[in-house]
Amino acid sequence: MTTMNGVRLPGNSTVEHVRLEVPEPGPGQVLLAMKASSICGSDIRAIYREHLGHGPEAYQNVVAGHEPAGQVVAVGPDCKRLREGDRVAVYHISGCGVCDECRSGYMIGCTSPHRAAYGWQRDGGHAEFLLAEERTCLPLPDGLSFADGALVSCGFGTAYEALLRLEVSGRDQLLVTGLGPVGLAAAMLGRALGAGPIIGTDVSPERLAIAERLGLVDHAVPAGDEAAGLIAELTGGQGCAATVDCSGNAQARLLALRSTRTWGRCAFVGEGGQVTLDVSQELIHRQITLYGSWVTSLRHMSELLQNLVRWNLRPDVTVTDRFALADAGDAYQLADAGTAGKVAIVFD
Ligand SMILES: [Zn+2]
Numbered sequence: 529m530t531t532m533n534g535v536r537l538p539g540n541s542t543v544e545h546v547r548l549e550v551p552e553p554g555p556g557q558v559l560l561a562m563k564a565s566s567i568c569g570s571d572i573r574a575i576y577r578e579h580l581g582h583g584p585e586a587y588q589n590v591v592a593g594h595e596p597a598g599q600v601v602a603v604g605p606d607c608k609r610l611r612e613g614d615r616v617a618v619y620h621i622s623g624c625g626v627c628d629e630c631r632s633g634y635m636i637g638c639t640s641p642h643r644a645a646y647g648w649q650r651d652g653g654h655a656e657f658l659l660a661e662e663r664t665c666l667p668l669p670d671g672l673s674f675a676d677g678a679l680v681s682c683g684f685g686t687a688y689e690a691l692l693r694l695e696v697s698g699r700d701q702l703l704v705t706g707l708g709p710v711g712l713a714a715a716m717l718g719r720a721l722g723a724g725p726i727i728g729t730d731v732s733p734e735r736l737a738i739a740e741r742l743g744l745v746d747h748a749v750p751a752g753d754e755a756a757g758l759i760a761e762l763t764g765g766q767g768c769a770a771t772v773d774c775s776g777n778a779q780a781r782l783l784a785l786r787s788t789r790t791w792g793r794c795a796f797v798g799e800g801g802q803v804t805l806d807v808s809q810e811l812i813h814r815q816i817t818l819y820g821s822w823v824t825s826l827r828h829m830s831e832l833l834q835n836l837v838r839w840n841l842r843p844d845v846t847v848t849d850r851f852a853l854a855d856a857g858d859a860y861q862l863a864d865a866g867t868a869g870k871v872a873i874v875f876d
């Protein structure tokens with residue numbers, strides 16, 4: 529096959545189907561046959577509705593999709609590890625490889641002009657084939673599906689990183705504000721790390737229902753005026769030792785912060801927007817540690833893939849809707865509605 533189908537996101541909440549040359553892997557690169565390519569909230573927020581991004585979020589009219597998983601079908605010269613037939617998930621940013629952030633595995637934080645994110649500045653997973661740097665490909669353990677791998681590529685990796693930053697353990701009650709795909713991931717992984725009870729909030733009754741149906745939260749609390757009181761009641765008036773906002777919404781961020789117990793830790797993961805807070809009252813006098821956490825590292829993504837097998841956990845249970853590439857328009861429309869679990873484009 530010399531040409532392939534792909535999807536771009538021109539903005540205005542539309543998708544564009546294009547026919548492209550199948551790329552050939554150069555030195556250090558592999559060609560993947562795509563198997564799963566899921567949709568992330570960032571695709572909706574910064575690309576699909578309109579092209580919002582600057583710098584690392586500037587979309588350059590490439591094939592979309594930054595949560596790819598696939599199978600190696602061709603290996604370029606000088607590859608060190610991958611062979612034809614290997615199943616991989618793709619860390620979604622290819623950094624320069626030689627700056628401090630890249631050296632510590634956080635290619636997300638690379639600021640070199642050589643940095644390019646799949647689906648943002650270089651072709652991503654919404655096509656039949658993907659040209660990937662070998663160093664960004666992580667072998668997918670046998671027990672995990674391609675959809676599992678795709679979900680780890682951004683969403684689950686991001687949730688895992690925030691929980692590591694918070695050092696979540698069996699000592700903690702955990703509050704997750706925002707039960708979109710990243711929030712569902714935080715709830716699932718938080719429990720695996722020992723936290724409990726797990727409390728989740730969302731404005732969408734559908735999303736609360738998904739979290740409950742999957743058994744990912746012990747308490748699904750509707751976001752709104754009553755939420756803070758309910759969470760206090762559920763935690764003996766003290767709040768949760770660990771909290772994470774996965775919504776990016778100002779009210780939800782404040783709810784997470786205010787529901788963090790004294791000496792507790794809070795992480796902001798949901799992107800975009802602003803928040804205003806009474807610093808003395810909400811943060812300083814309550815001895816709160818507040819973290820920002822952006823994506824994850826190659827090392828932690830690899831560790832997560834292995835832990836998922838040990839924990840017998842399958843991220844793909846959070847996929848509520850699967851679409852063929854030809855129906856990418858429907859997939860994006862559904863993901864944009866904010867009521868589904870994870871939406872994924874799957875191949876075969
Ligand atoms: Zn993402």
Ligand SMILES: [Zn+2]
Pocket residue numbers: 623624625626627628629630631635638639640643
């Ligand atoms: Zn770099």
